[in-house]
Amino acid sequence: MNVCCLLDNSQVAFGVDLDLLKTSTPFPKAIETCLKGMVYSIEDIFFQFNPKNRPFIKEVREACRLLRTTGAQWIHERKTAMENGDDVPKDILTQIIKSNFALFEINVMINFSIYNILGQETTANQLAFCIMELARHPTILEKQEVDDVIGLKLDISYDDLGQLIYLSQVLKETLRIYPTAPGTSRELPEDMVISGIHIPGGCICIFSSYATGRMEKFFKDPLTFDPDRFHPDAPKPYYCYYPFSLGPRSCLGQNFAQVRGDKTSILCYPILYFSYYSGFFRLFLPLNFFSILSTRKTVEVSKCSAL
Numbered sequence: 001m002n003v004c005c006l007l008d009n010s011q012v013a014f015g016v017d018l019d020l021l022k023t024s025t026p027f028p029k030a031i032e033t034c035l036k037g038m039v040y041s042i043e044d045i046f047f048q049f050n051p052k053n054r055p056f057i058k059e060v061r062e063a064c065r066l067l068r069t070t071g072a073q074w075i076h077e078r079k080t081a082m083e084n085g086d087d088v089p090k091d092i093l094t095q096i097i098k099s100n101f102a103l104f105e106i107n108v109m110i111n112f113s114i115y116n117i118l119g120q121e122t123t124a125n126q127l128a129f130c131i132m133e134l135a136r137h138p139t140i141l142e143k144q145e146v147d148d149v150i151g152l153k154l155d156i157s158y159d160d161l162g163q164l165i166y167l168s169q170v171l172k173e174t175l176r177i178y179p180t181a182p183g184t185s186r187e188l189p190e191d192m193v194i195s196g197i198h199i200p201g202g203c204i205c206i207f208s209s210y211a212t213g214r215m216e217k218f219f220k221d222p223l224t225f226d227p228d229r230f231h232p233d234a235p236k237p238y239y240c241y242y243p244f245s246l247g248p249r250s251c252l253g254q255n256f257a258q259v260r261g262d263k264t265s266i267l268c269y270p271i272l273y274f275s276y277y278s279g280f281f282r283l284f285l286p287l288n289f290f291s292i293l294s295t296r297k298t299v300e301v302s303k304c305s306a307l
């Protein structure tokens, strides 16, 4: 699944066919290694200082280098092709280079890594969980929607996607029980009272969509996989279902991840890229674990304006 999502990402964004299904390259492994490095350093703030971990840290550095050099190579090839007036795909990379390459060169590199990491792992895991639930619920598989809309078509259009209403319910329900980014965090700029709890400014609040998605209070019989919870006529689950987070810093790729029939989602690609780099640095900001520990309380997301 990872390989498929990576293929999809690199083809849509960079017009590059990694040919991963036929050949094996170190690229997906490098992404996995970078992610592991990130998780280990978040779990243990002293991870990088432990001499025992040096060989792994070296591996992570090499993986990062591979992602960067691959990105640099793709960017260079595309730029040269554009300068020579060759035909180039009308993809995200071309749009960024056209807009102002000098300004965005560093960002393009960073975005390359972010795109492949954030966009691939989350969607791949969502699809894996979805397939697992479909295998457990053969009655869902009996629905005719996909056959009716896609049938034997080889080319699927955006308009077709817009008609896959039940499939979109299945995907939403998958993210409710298995949010592939299980939460997010916000640092409070100032003191705040949330749900009657005073939280001092500077603290970091953790929001867990994994927890709220599985709470009986918000979803009846929460562990039952039921796509009809997301039927267009069903009440909307406000502030308790947020797999892409909420507010201005929510997932930039959410429209892309849920590509719908409307063409608006395609328009967000360039915007996505221009703003990626800020998200990247935020991801690696050291977390203030002591403040989390001192304020670890559960509050209702709907009461929290920090998002």
Ligand code: HEM
Pocket (backbone or CB within 6 Å): 114, 115, 118, 119, 120, 122, 123, 126, 175, 179, 180, 181, 183, 184, 185, 243, 244, 245, 246, 248, 249, 250, 251, 252, 253, 254, 256, 257, 272, 276, 278, 279, 280, 282
């Ligand atoms: C099922 C798929 C996905 C899920 C569940 C998901 C979820 C999330 C979540 C929870 C955040 C944190 C936002 C916050 O802290 O408020 C996030 C951030 C982000 N996501 Fe996704 N994401 C998905 C797919 C993608 C894709 C396909 C892309 C890129 C094409 C992407 C790009 C980003 C970026 C750039 C950020 C950082 C935004 C910022 O800091 O301003 N995501 N995502």
